[in-house]
Structures are given as structure tokens and as C-alpha cells.
Amino acid sequence: MDRYNDFSVEDFVWDDFFRQWALSPTPETHALWDDWIDANPEMLEKVEQAKAIVLSLRLHEPEIDDAEINQVVKKTVGRITEAGEENIRQPGRRIPVFSIPWMQFAASVAFIVLLGWAVYAVMIKGDEKPQSAQGDTVIEHHESFIEKVNTTSETLQLALSDGSRISLAPKGRVRYPERFDGQRREVLLEGEAFFDVAKDPEHPFLVYANGLVTKVLGTSFRIKAYGDSREVTVEVKTGKVSVFAQSDPHLKEKVEDRQFQGVVLTPNQKIIYARNKVKMVKTLVERPEIVVSKAETPQFEFEDTPASEVFDTIARAYGIDILYDEALLKDCPLTAHLDNQTLHEKLDIICKAVESSYEIVDGQVIIHSKGCRN
Incomplete structure (x- = not known):
């Protein structure tokens, strides 16, 4: 939670984990935020303002993170801050309720969100992109990416540069580097796919899919992460995988650590991740298979x-x-x-x-x- 220590109001508003707590709190997330606020009492006012804005706008979906919209938000907040300082310099002046800086910010964000959703609704039909981690901050930079969309009625077989293979179901979409030349092997998925990952303990393989991160060293598993579904499932066939939410405040550490963190799954186990509740349920696959030779x-x-x-x-x-x-x-x-x-x-x-x-x-x-x- 240390990354929140320097957050501004608008940073909180655009943060997935914060919005999920504000809109759908659980006992675990409530306790986590309460403890953090107790340790950082100077942030209480910002948290309350940001929470009020999120609740007033009902930002249920975390996908609106377009860079241009964020830039507009920052400019808007800058103007609001200047207006607030001007009011402070004129103490005798009566300030209308709507002139209070954070109320102006709420109205500005409301307009931006509506505009962003309008643009998003038009663009998503023409060129949807698989979702990545928060702000792409943990995904390594690569010179070139390959994007494949399965527009057929058959499973599409894909071979990756490291020897891994992806069986992409119809209507599925994946994006991955032409070559894995970084510390991690990272893939973005939307839809359903079966992964047969080549073993490479020194370069963990990560799949970002609809709010969930699946991390393996070399194994086979299936992910179902359809854009219109509030659930993401991961089913393990062989080996071991770990899964954690992209909204996890310790996302960066879990991604970079070569050890397994989060919920660990073994053969014939699966995880069901409820996106709107930030809740994971671990169970068995519907038809477990024999794993011995x-x-x-x-x-x-x-x-x-x-x-x-x-x-x-x-x-x-x-x-x-x-x-x-x-x-x-x-x-x-x-x-x-x-x-x-x-x-x-x-x-x-x-x-x-x-x-x-x-x-x-x-x-x-x-x-x-x-x-x-x-």
C-alpha cells in the first residue's frame, strides 16, 4: 500500500483497486484501507473526496484508463487548484458550493467519463485491445508486438518465439512480443485460450486477462476471460500456476518476483475470479483428469x-x-x-x-x- 502515500485525489479516482473498494467493499479490502488510513491520517481528506467522487459517478468499470483522458483530468485539476488558491487569497469572498475545488473536480470528471465512454463505445467495435495491467506499468517494453484475432469458427494454433504454444478459441484475441527478450514473457488475452508454456524458470510467463494475472514457469492451463463476463477462470492441466488481481496493491512485486505469490493452483484445480467483487474462489475443474503417466x-x-x-x-x-x-x-x-x-x-x-x-x-x-x- 506504500504506493498510495503520494497519491492525489485524481490518482485515487483513477485507481482500480481504490474504486473497487469504494464501490464493492469486502471485509478484507475494508480492513486493508482502514489500516492504511490509520497509518496515514494526513491522507484521510483526499480519500474521502475521491471516494465521494467515485460513488457519485458510479465508475463500475476499471477499463477507462486512456492516456488522453488522464491528461485532461490533470489539466482540469490544475485549473481547479488555481481556482482554489484564488479563493483562499480572497477570504472575504463568499464561495458558492459548486466552486469548492473537489466538487468542480467531480463535475469535470463526470463530463470526462461520459465523453470517454462515448469514444470507447465507438472504438471498441472497430478495434478492441486486450487489457493489460494497470496503466501498463508492469509490462516490459518491446520493439514490436504481434496481435492475433481468431475470426474463424475453429481453434487457432499459435507458436511463440520461446517454443510456447497458444490454442486461441474463436473470437479470442492475444497480443505478445515478436521475441521475448526481457526478464519476463508477457501475453495479453481477451477471450478463451489454452496455453502450453515452454519451461524457463529464469523468465516467468505471465498472461494478463480481464483484470487477472496468471504467472507460470512452464506448464499448461486454460484461461476464459471474455470482455462481457464479470468472471475470469483459470484451469490448470499440468504443472503449477499462481494468480493474482491486476488491482492488487503489490502487483509490481508479484510480477517481478520469480517465486510464486498469490493463489497457487495445481493440476485439476481452477480459480474463479469475480471482477466486480475482487474475489477469488478456488475449486476443482468440472472433469478432473488423471495426471500420472x-x-x-x-x-x-x-x-x-x-x-x-x-x-x-x-x-x-x-x-x-x-x-x-x-x-x-x-x-x-x-x-x-x-x-x-x-x-x-x-x-x-x-x-x-x-x-x-x-x-x-x-x-x-x-x-x-x-x-x-x-
């Missing part, structure tokens, strides 16, 4: 096998965590052939046989049991 894949044929051993076998095969009370389940024998069932069907059959139930919490399977009746 064919030679290591068990037959799933059990004959009077303890339920605890059955759950361990399934957990290893699918690369997931199955948590249970071993003392309760070690004496619960199971006889079943589960070769052709999905993971959820396997769990349903096992739980019914040993008088248990299960739920998925934070990408893990939790087994609830009271033991078996002999």
Missing part, C-alpha cells in the same frame, strides 16, 4: 480394500488432496471396479459404500464420515 495409472479395482487406501490411490492418480480421518476409515473395506467413472462418480460410489459424504473446499476434497457400522 499411463504406466503409473492404477486399475481402480479394489477387493476388500480399506477406504483410506482407496482415497489415497485416487488422490495420487488425479494429483489432488483428499482429506479424511484415517482412524474412522481404515476399517471400512471397499470392493468396487471404478475404471470407467469420472472422479466425481468414483467419489460418489465410494462415499455411498462407506457411509460418508464429501465436499470440495479450496480445491481439496474433504471426506466427512462417522465410521462404518460392522
Whole structure:
């Protein structure tokens, strides 16, 4: 949160994380901002003014960050500041309510936002661009970029300079450097795509998609980030990924750090990111797949096998965590052939046989049991 220490009112108004807190506060973000204000009491007035402006304008969408609009805002604020100083130099003069600097700023921003949305609505139909991180401040500069749009009804296969591959779904759009010559490999996505990323621990691979950043070193995963959807999903097939919001106040540190930060996902796990609530829910993919090699894949044929051993076998095969009370389940024998069932069907059959139930919490399977009746 240190980056907010020198913010002006207009800086707060245009900041995604601040607007999301002002419009859709959560207990976590509320506590975060309260703590910061307590540590920086001199910023309280600016925060209150900026919050009042955001609430009055209802800036629900964070995408309006056009450089020209920001430039107009700065010029407007400059004129407002001059007007405010002139009022201070004339203490005997009665100041109308609308002449109060921050009220003028609110009116100016309202006009700018309406103008910006009008321009945006026209331009987005002709030449939409995938969204990047806040103000592109963390994306490295490259001499030339390649932009691909899938206008067909088939998946478009793309090969990147580092050996990575992208399977771009219809109506999807990606933008990436012609060559990855910086510290990071960065791609901007709008729509849906499957990524098969070449391993390179020294150069993390990052995908910016509709408010969410996905960071990997070398793995395969799918991202769904449609512009008209309030949700972004990331599903991991192999390896490990970390995800975090572009509005995260520690975005720059998380992007530049070669270690994993944020929410970490492993095979068969996925994250659902609610953009309007800045909330992430970790769960399992709809149809988990076996992640071990064919030679290591068990037959799933059990004959009077303890339920605890059955759950361990399934957990290893699918690369997931199955948590249970071993003392309760070690004496619960199971006889079943589960070769052709999905993971959820396997769990349903096992739980019914040993008088248990299960739920998925934070990408893990939790087994609830009271033991078996002999």
C-alpha cells in the first residue's frame, strides 16, 4: 500500500483497486484501507473526496484508463487548484458550493467519463485491445508486438518465439512480443485460450486477462476471460500456476518476483475470479483428469480394500488432496471396479459404500464420515 502515500485525489479516482473498494467493499479490502488510513491520517481528506467522487459517478468499470483522458483530468485539476488558491487569497469572498475545488473536480470528471465512454463505445467495435495491467506499468517494453484475432469458427494454433504454444478459441484475441527478450514473457488475452508454456524458470510467463494475472514457469492451463463476463477462470492441466488481481496493491512485486505469490493452483484445480467483487474462489475443474503417466495409472479395482487406501490411490492418480480421518476409515473395506467413472462418480460410489459424504473446499476434497457400522 506504500504506493498510495503520494497519491492525489485524481490518482485515487483513477485507481482500480481504490474504486473497487469504494464501490464493492469486502471485509478484507475494508480492513486493508482502514489500516492504511490509520497509518496515514494526513491522507484521510483526499480519500474521502475521491471516494465521494467515485460513488457519485458510479465508475463500475476499471477499463477507462486512456492516456488522453488522464491528461485532461490533470489539466482540469490544475485549473481547479488555481481556482482554489484564488479563493483562499480572497477570504472575504463568499464561495458558492459548486466552486469548492473537489466538487468542480467531480463535475469535470463526470463530463470526462461520459465523453470517454462515448469514444470507447465507438472504438471498441472497430478495434478492441486486450487489457493489460494497470496503466501498463508492469509490462516490459518491446520493439514490436504481434496481435492475433481468431475470426474463424475453429481453434487457432499459435507458436511463440520461446517454443510456447497458444490454442486461441474463436473470437479470442492475444497480443505478445515478436521475441521475448526481457526478464519476463508477457501475453495479453481477451477471450478463451489454452496455453502450453515452454519451461524457463529464469523468465516467468505471465498472461494478463480481464483484470487477472496468471504467472507460470512452464506448464499448461486454460484461461476464459471474455470482455462481457464479470468472471475470469483459470484451469490448470499440468504443472503449477499462481494468480493474482491486476488491482492488487503489490502487483509490481508479484510480477517481478520469480517465486510464486498469490493463489497457487495445481493440476485439476481452477480459480474463479469475480471482477466486480475482487474475489477469488478456488475449486476443482468440472472433469478432473488423471495426471500420472499411463504406466503409473492404477486399475481402480479394489477387493476388500480399506477406504483410506482407496482415497489415497485416487488422490495420487488425479494429483489432488483428499482429506479424511484415517482412524474412522481404515476399517471400512471397499470392493468396487471404478475404471470407467469420472472422479466425481468414483467419489460418489465410494462415499455411498462407506457411509460418508464429501465436499470440495479450496480445491481439496474433504471426506466427512462417522465410521462404518460392522
